[in-house]
Amino acid sequence: MDNNTKEMNNNNKDDLLLRMGLNDNKAGMEGLDKEKINKIIMEATKGSKFYRNELKKEKQVNQRIENMMQQKAQITHQQLRKAQLQVDRFAMELERNRNLNNTIVHVDMDAFYAAVEMRDNPELKDKPIAVGSMSMLSTSNYHARRFGVRAAMPGFIAKRLCPQLIIVPPNFDKYRAVSKEVKDILAEYDPNFMAMSLDEAYLNITMHLQERQNWPEDRRRYFIKAENSVEIDKPGEEVKKLREYECSISPLLFEDSPPDTQPPGSPFQLNSEEQNSPQILQNSVVFGISAEEVVKEIRFRIEQKTTLTASAGIAPNTMLAKVCSDKNKPNGQYQILPSRQAVMDFIKDLPIRKVSGIGKVTEKMLKALGIITCTELYQQRAVLSLLFSEVSWHYFLHLSLGLGSTDLERDGERKSMSVERTFSELSKAKDQYSLCRELCADLAQDLQKEGLKGRTVTIKLKNVNFEVKTRASTVSSAVSTADEIFAVAKDLLRTEINADSPHPLRLRLMGVRVSAFYNEENKKQQQRSIIGFLQTGNQALSSTGCSLDKTDRNEFVKPLEMSHKKSFFDKKRSERIWSHQDTSKCEIVDKQSLQTSQPFQVLKMNENLETPENSNNCQTFTCPVCFSEQGSINLEAFNKHVDTCLDEPLTSEDSKMSSCSRASSSEAYQEENAHSSSLCEKQDCETYPKNIEVSSVDGGDLVETEDSSSKAASMNTSANNCSKEECCNIINKSSSPFSLENENVKILSQQESFQPRTNEVTGQALVCPVCNLEQKTSDLTLFNVHVDICLNKGIIQELRNNEVNSVNHPKKSSRSCTDRVQKASGRTKRPGLRTKHSTSKKKKPNNPRHTLDIFFK
DNA sequence: GCGGATCAC
């Protein structure tokens, strides 16, 4: 027994199994004992090179966790309190923009490849089967899953788990054909549906539901094919459900009616003659007009047409819909009703691992912080904001509030294309070069099919110890032919071969990728010229809702020459020079973010500027810093004014706030901990001033309900001392989004934590929780901008300095354009990529502020 | 821009 094995036996065994995708809480282990499964897997894997590499990777993750925990230990109460404030402000913003108006459906075929194989080969029914090879399985049927046989498991291990397992080689052409049938059905409910792979898709059936309200019954009637009794593994209820539709009926009558008899757009409708047949009526089923009925209908039709079952989830956004589709799998569906309460009830105990984007590593890291469920994720939001990158904690926050993408965007242009191949050990340089050339040729063929050329060539090497390396090179002119790609790739390969010389590279995998496509570059060039135009004075274009991504933001405020080829360090140097500030990087970032964000903020705030044309007009703006109205000036002048205001230092009241929070932070922290485990208590809300009427707590726009006539209220600078209670409240108020029964009350409780105090006499004046000054405005949005600015003025920045941990969740759904299947036959043209999590960068008609988004990083 | 890591399917 070597050291590694001993280590395993101590306490890492479960972790490793988890890493390897075994003993996973996503697995269903009805048939074979979990212990037994793990034991068999361990025996099969122990001592292998693969296993050793897994151990190595695991150690790295553990190290990462250790670093994170050390960082956590260094967080001060004050930092935590500030973070809480900031995160809660963001949470409030998210809450305000919660969108429950869409009905999103996630459809997922059950054990797709295996199901197709079983359907087409009756001998396989009732037997455990898997599709794949001895090296790797793509999927298994439910029978096999009882033995622990799962997708992404090597076939030889699966065989040990289940010796009677039948491994069927994949037949992608067939799967593609079936998939097409399914997609034809889906397209009737949402022509813009988004296919994630051959067996999975999202639909937005909002429009369909509207139209369907007026449909006569006959248009929702479908006829039942008698012989359609699909064998399904799940016993009991599901089977019964299915049998409801299984009446005896002539197969002739059930078959889809010929195309020419069908009214346009509804190929399944039968002509009137057929409808009048009593026999058919008897054996038909009419679906209702609700979302649930629609999805039942979809699943019914899929099954009738393909003899395969599908599961589905219905929810107000894609994140939830995806989780839902897993809930009653196989051959079931689940809906989250479009109310905040329903969403929160569902999310409450949901293990984060169930959510798309939380993988094994993230799960483990969060688990180390005591986070397993979404509730716990929400409770720890402040800590998470200090330990993780902005992108990551934003994602976590979305997730813990049950938020996700509500539209299925089509914005996806492919960003890279690659080929890679695994083989038995290849050590001779000559062989490696010739393999490389082959891969380049294959890739060139694929690239040319799509007419793509790219400037970056990357090679990927995996040695026999499963260690992976990538090496990339970007050339000045785009490449697409085999020779062009190989010219770059072989240099990269040679460098690696020489580096290890005289030892040979012992490879088990090689890959070649081309990225930085020419098309993309073209776009960037265009963007640059637009940015150049904007910089000449027309910055207002940013108000159209096109928030800029990180890179663009940088370019937005910098001279053009900076966006050209320079190293990272050169760029940083240039930034400093350009900014004319011999100050810290922190301040530069701050300045940039404010410059880019302010016009955006203000324009959104005024909400009457929808178009670039409008935004050029002179408007009456209110400065979010001094709150004075700026009369009829153009945006540029207004921005100058804001900048001037920003350049003025914060008042000495800052220190008051600091000392206040020091005094109370310890207690606040304890309170936080005390409450962290008791989620569903109505806590502390009573201590907050009752005279705040947050009148529009139903998710509507707060601004509209505020009396804006009193903007000119006198500036009362008498600072309100921050009482202990209040400081505690800030933290405790919102420690659980799930605790209150009433939706409105719930939102109120969330908002309270960052709601300003009102002057008790006028009920109007707002006190900034950061600078602690009463603000002469009653406009909540304006006030919020002020608070953001206060936060921006360096207070938060110190918190960011410690941030190290990142979680690479998919911002866009990573829809593999080849998915272990599509490679074989020309890819189906995907509808495009879609923003999955962070809604912060998406166009949001009613989202007035994104200050925090823009500020960080 | 590069390289390693993570994630999804």
Added chain:
DNA sequence: TATGGTGATCCGC
């Protein structure tokens, strides 16, 4: 005997 292929993203450099 034996642990995949493709694409995307994020982060630190």
